[in-house]
Amino acid sequence: EPEVTQTPSHQVTQMGQEVILRCVPISNHLYFYWYRQILGQKVEFLVSFYNNEISEKSEIFDDQFSVERPDGSNFTLKIRSTKLEDSAMYFCASSEATRSGNTIYFGEGSWLTVV
Amino acid sequence: QQPVQSPQAVILREGEDAVINCSSSKALYSVHWYRQKHGEAPVFLMILLKGGEQKGHDKISASFNEKKQQSSLYLTASQLSYSGTYFCGTEITSTNAGKSTFGDGTTLTVKP
Numbered sequence: 605e606p607e608v609t610q611t612p613s614h615q616v617t618q619m620g621q622e623v624i625l626r627c628v629p630i631s632n633h634l635y636f637y638w639y640r641q642i643l644g645q646k647v648e649f650l651v652s653f654y655n656n657e658i659s660e661k662s663e664i665f666d667d668q669f670s671v672e673r674p675d676g677s678n679f680t681l682k683i684r685s686t687k688l689e690d691s692a693m694y695f696c697a698s699s700e701a702t703r704s705g706n707t708i709y710f711g712e713g714s715w716l717t718v719v
Numbered sequence: 720q721q722p723v724q725s726p727q728a729v730i731l732r733e734g735e736d737a738v739i740n741c742s743s744s745k746a747l748y749s750v751h752w753y754r755q756k757h758g759e760a761p762v763f764l765m766i767l768l769k770g771g772e773q774k775g776h777d778k779i780s781a782s783f784n785e786k787k788q789q790s791s792l793y794l795t796a797s798q799l800s801y802s803g804t805y806f807c808g809t810e811i812t813s814t815n816a817g818k819s820t821f822g823d824g825t826t827l828t829v830k831p
Contacts, residue, residue: 646821646822646823647753647755647808647821648821649820659818708751709763710761710762711760712759712760
């Protein structure tokens with residue numbers, strides 16, 4: 605079965621450092637998403653991406669965050685200057701079309717620890 | 720504003736049924752349901768659109784009451800594999816393109 609793959613599975617970084625989380629969505633999917641889940645808390649939407657631009661973003665997705673699809677297969681989330689509170693599991697997801705009636709496939713997540 | 724889920728936790732014996740509710744104070748376009756096991760990624764279960772539809776697969780089904788802005792997830796004849804945290808995600812318009820607001824989740828434990 606096709607799957608969304610994410611790398612790294614776990615990253616530890618110093619506060620203030622830049623981090624790039626990578627995702628390979630399912631190949632025929634057109635919509636891509638990033639979500640965050642702080643340990644023990646609910647999943648939070650960060651951003652959705654379609655046709656090489658951001659479709660929607662949440663209040664969490666401030667100027668320190670950016671997304672990119674650099675080469676037609678990877679979808680990246682960059683955090684420019686990490687803070688302690690950025691420590692969380694970051695999930696990438698993709699869907700074939702809009703959410704309406706379409707299955708959303710999540711990757712296994714990238715666990716980010718900021719120290 | 721995030722949807723409110725109830726109950727917060729449910730403990731069942733195998734074969735028993737459960738209902739999990741998700742309510743919103745805002746008019747909704749869609750509700751989607753996920754199950755997440757500890758340390759794993761969420762698994763999409765189903766999406767329900769405005770129009771009051773009901774969907775299901777296997778012994779897990781859901782309904783969406785547009786007037787009440789509430790969705791219910793029905794788990795019948797529960798199996799051990801159903802254990803996990805169930806959460807709903809809501810969208811208020813069709814143009815939200817995935818901008819979902821999630822509930823806090825309902826922890827379901829199925830015991831033998």
